[in-house]
Amino acid sequence: MKATSIPSWIHRLHPLVKLAWLLWATVAVFAFDSPVLPVAVVGSALVLFRLAGFALWRVPGMRLCLTVGAMLLLAQVAVVRQGEPVLGPVTDAGLIAGVRAAGRLLAVILLSTLFVTTTEPFNLAYAMMKAGLPYRWGFALVTAMRLAPIFRLEAHHVYRAQLVRGVAYDARIPRRLWLVLRHLYFPLVVSALRTAHSLSLSMEGRGFGLQPKRTCMHEVRTGSADRFAAVLLVLSLATAVSLWLSD
């Protein structure tokens, strides 16, 4: 999954503002017992998806997440027996527990997906480096992003190359797993090490690590939407703290 080029104000938000919102919302849905908050966060995430121009059902793995969420809800409803009966064996406590559990799961997954699909990884890395993250760590993130699709493609190539030499990867599951472990692992490790070696030659050959700091051509600008989102974040944090203290 990667950021799309569809321009929307959510795409243009500063990566650190989005990251802060993601972290705060994730903590909040688990910190408060009320089922209303996870439901509200899921509802907000769906609206934000719409505003960002995404069709939710096209996001890879989303159907599986919705199915798991529904199963969590049903499992809580079936298991929890405390509280007042609402319908047959279903109790209000079971419903609340089910909505809370499913809501928390979906809130975290939807918000993380929204963050990943609307944030360029390079912008995030640069923003973090500008905020004080040592540049070697920032580039660890960038090179991971850079190499992940290459390794995935390499794995696919190696799999196919061996299949055509009679390694029966198209056999049934237990045998296939054994064959993958036996034949696929070593060429992939070698390939990964070679790629990492070439990349380190390339980076070092261009002076990476030469200076304690490095400059940056890329600018991640902050705008009024970022300031507004940051103020909103501070306000919601303050509200949450005051609610927590009043309890």
Added chain:
Amino acid sequence: MIHFDGFSWQFAGAAAWALRDVSLNIDRGEFVVIAGPSGSGKTTLALAMCGLLMGRYEGRVDGSVRVDGRDAAETPTHQIAQTIGLVQQNPETHFATLRVSDEIAFALENRCLTRDDIVLAVRNAMRMLSIDHLHDRDLASLSGGEKQRVAVASIVAGSPAVLVLDEPTASLDPRASRDLFRVLADLCRRTELTVVIIEHKLDHLLPLEPRLVALQDGRVVCDQANASSAASLPAFLAASEIRRPDIPQSPLSPRPDPPLVEVSDLAVELDSRLVLHDLSLRVQPGEMLAVLGPTGGGKTTLLYSLMGLAERAHGTVRVCGMEVSPRAVSRLARHVGFVFQNADHQLVADTVQREALFAPRRLGVMNDAVQAEADRLLERAGLGQQREDHPFRLSWGQKRRLNVISAVLHRPRLLLLDEPFAGQDWEHAAFLLEAVRAVLCGTLASASTSAETPSPGACLMVTHDMRVVARACTRVLFVENGRITLDAPLPEVFERLLSMRHDAYVPSEYRQHGAGPGAVKPQARTGADT
């Protein structure tokens, strides 16, 4: 600028010296090509001049290398990097960032230049390489040729005095290769940049009149300025053995047997994009087809489709009488030998010998004749001494030969080869062709001793080596934009390619600028040429 003085290098654990007594001066503004057979020490020479050999690899050293007056063995890599920039063979593993402009800015940011200076240098480098239009593009979305230019720009932006490129056209089609060499020669002329290119394929380089340095067994055997054509270089060709052995014109011809490949109305879709469409094809036993075309045109996908490795959108594919499907690939493997583009991907066994015999063993066709044939082919491929070595210890060219040997020993009837000649000098290319022809004629020793009547086979190979095509193939498919735009027998195909303005795909000996289609014919070979 670069001064080798009696320089020798032996890798730890290696029996022979990789470089022996190399003395060489490369001056500012020179356009130098370093050529030589595979394993002759070209890449080691490049690593030595870039300061990436001593201190990084274990080995014995003698003599010295000086770069801009500094000893390469004692100068830190990052300091040499300010003088010499290295572009590696595969741009994919060169890139450290995700976007074109960021990649070109990378070296300048490491040197802590100001933002304004970086923006200016990036713009200049992009203009020099004619890639201004790629500024904000994602690196993953570029073609092979574009990636190679971005890799060059990422070095040029740092204003090095020397640019070293290690086989920069290994994954490029002939047109992209020619264009890249022209850009580099132009850069050299306009900016006084010293350009050193490590390259096998000289066809597109010789018209640019480079200084040609030839290596053999680690020694410099020829050093000639303004080398403009193979015919003008008899001493070089004779001395370095980068010459064309007598590969006879193909004796093969299609047989009126049932076809080995039948493709009808094939379409293949990848990531919602049609990569092959309206494709129909028949291949008879006895045919050797070259699949040509620009990078990304659909050549490799065509081979994958014939093996059941690409999901079809529609159409039918039958190979060796079997319906091809993704669920029947390992069964089809009995009848088809496949060589992938990357030599490392196919290596599974822990010794060269076991690797060669992997498919016959898995497919249950192992016998004494196959064993004897494996021994013979390994010997002929120059791998006889390395039978018990791990395949990953071999050089790229050696691995490629092992790939082909391991693809033919189970006596397939169809060979699908993706760039089998990459990294091969002419001697070894001739050996590979001999092995392929043995399969096509059904004369592989392991086949002739079996109870079955030898059946002629067929071969489809994706290649950018037009001299091999001219000598060995019977028919050419030109695939571009997912279609077969030309399907013609040799040698008529070269006329057609010229008329389609694809002259980069026509070997220089068949090319007569300004001549009409009828004038296309091989020019008389010189003594040095044979």
